[in-house]
Amino acid sequence: MEPLGWGAIAAQVFVQFTPVWIGMVAVFAASIAFKRRLGLYGKLFDSTIGMIGFALVLFWVFTAIFADGIVTHDPLAQVSGLKNAVPGSPVPEGTEGGAYYLLGGDNLARDVFSRMVAGSTVVMQIAPLATLFAFMVGITLGLPAAYYGGRLDTVLSFLANLILAFPVILLFYLLVTPEIVQTGLPSFMAMVLFLFPLIFLGVLFNSRFYTQPAKQKVYLAGIAGIGGLLYLSLISQDRTPIDFWPDALDLFDIPGGILIVFVAVVFVNSPTVFRIVRGIALDVKTRDYVAAAQTRGEGPWYTMLWEILPNARGPLIVDFCLRIGYTTILLGTLGFFGLGLPPESPDWGTTINDGRRLLSIYPHPAIVPAVALMTLVLGLNLLADGLREESLRD
């Protein structure tokens, strides 16, 4: 078979992404049809920049979801003779999967296109969730720091500044090397950091339904039951120092490396979120409705979580989008230095690191994930920009 030309490659790649296009068209059609009823999300479709950003993000979300249908080959399978193959090289007869290596092969003769698609799943699994966790940690600590002030604020701010004073890469090297993983330090950090979402949700519902004991008990029991089970399955991993939870009740084990990377990224992001939340809360605290709530005799946590937090949501939503992008960059940095994830992992940072050694001769194995990472981060930045513009408008 003849190698494909650039036009044919583009056409084939386009066809491979069919499920993604269908999904995107469906979401866009539905959103534009009902955009007046969808609040801030609907207003996003009034700004071109916001729509472009949203489209880019949506593209990668659907790619991650439908990755199994999009890949042409197993992202770990090696086909002999296709080492560093140029884009569009035909695959020898009789091998599994598609007829071509659409975007070429890497230095271990794996399909670059499939690895890029599979990498999006890894990134999409970690980045948004890690950002969400970082926000819960930052909010749970930042609100009381701003609300109570005084010594609590001094201590928490000092700790946040201490973590921020570390160069990020040094911190990663200190937390993610195999030797540190052996000591169980990341597992213990996971224990502490993953407790925050539970505390956050617990306090959130407790303060809201404090006056309705019947509902309060149901919600708290629900959070403690479901959340507690998830928490214990999450932190208890086989073959780590924390492995006490019976396997029968252990819902899932996270594959090697991902939990550690997750913890490291949450840990690095939380102090910045803390500072942002603290700054906004200090400002919102002086408003009249907060004074009104205090005069009504509402508890401090109710005031923080149901009066201050909802009024700080605008900047926080914008920052959330930006921070997912930043988390993606951090994940790439980890991969670039070969930390955390296993070396055969298809995530973008690791693939860039693999490809850079032969960059001046075979650029395609590194360029493809690099462009993928860039478009996702760009999409998130544009989305944040569009949201900011639209939320300032009214």
Added chain:
Amino acid sequence: MALFILRRLGVMLLTILCLTFVVFFLTNLQPNLEKLAKTQGNMRMTDEQVEIWLANRGYDRPVFVRYGEWLGVLPGWVGETSQGEPVGRCTAEGMPPLAEGEAPPAFCGVLQGNWGWSTVFRAPVGEIISTRLGLTGILMFWVMVVMVPMALLIGVLAGMREGSRTDRSLSTVSIISTATPEYVSGVILIAVFASSAVGLRWFNGTATSAMENVTFQNFTLPVVTIALYGMGYIARMTRASMTEVMTAQYIRTARLKGVSFRNIVMKHALRNALIAPFTVIMLQFPWLLNGVVIVETLFNYKGFGWTLVQAAGNNDIELLLAVSVVSVIVVLVTQLISDIGYVYLNPRIRIS
């Protein structure tokens, strides 16, 4: 003001102490020490041999005591190996040579000016840090020379007429540049300008030769790679501050007086619009440090960032401690300068 600076310096000192202790503690955890012993001694050492190796070098004592010795507030360790030879921290390699018959000093830590011995490079840490910092200084200088004027120009041009076509296209450029981390832009730049696949072999794909002799060819790509990522952020801040100034009352007054647009921008708006970017530029230094680590690894330029990776990857305890002290000082001093500079540049804060 003096009190403010003093208090900040106090907090800074406390931060450095906490941070170095954290680094010291983490690098001295048992698995890390075992790794150090195996890389320095022999990969196939048994557990017992590892323990003897560590004991001979004083690594088996409590971490607080050894931190005190490193700091120079506790007398340096003196002991003997299992063969009965005397060893000690203050007589080890890398310490200043002693005159004939002179007794070794009791204290030899950072406070006495001894930064210790690098186990990876087999050289005194102080020496390594100063040469590497010099190399990174050259890189940073050129990054600043490229980045700051470009960023300010883009920001001012974009913010001058908010909403115009120039504004939109320049803002898009700055968003794209902030969305491209160094390892992405570096890879793309090398592939386009230095690879045989594209064929434009304008620049070198490595900067190793730039350590002796900086030329346009070997230094452009690393400098541009770092500058691009920081540029977008500074440009956006400049634009925001410029658009704010352009809607101010005194600008409207000047326009109504009939001052030309050019003069308004150059004489009235620019000075006031550049206060905010100053702080942002200063706060970019810590970020640049990150970029420096990535770019120096990518382009194989053996400066400070490259040293950080080597020290961290090989668990070179004393070198890593020195590296963290230097980078923390950089971060905190730039924060201090940006705070003080902000007060000086902004008369409204200075007077109140």
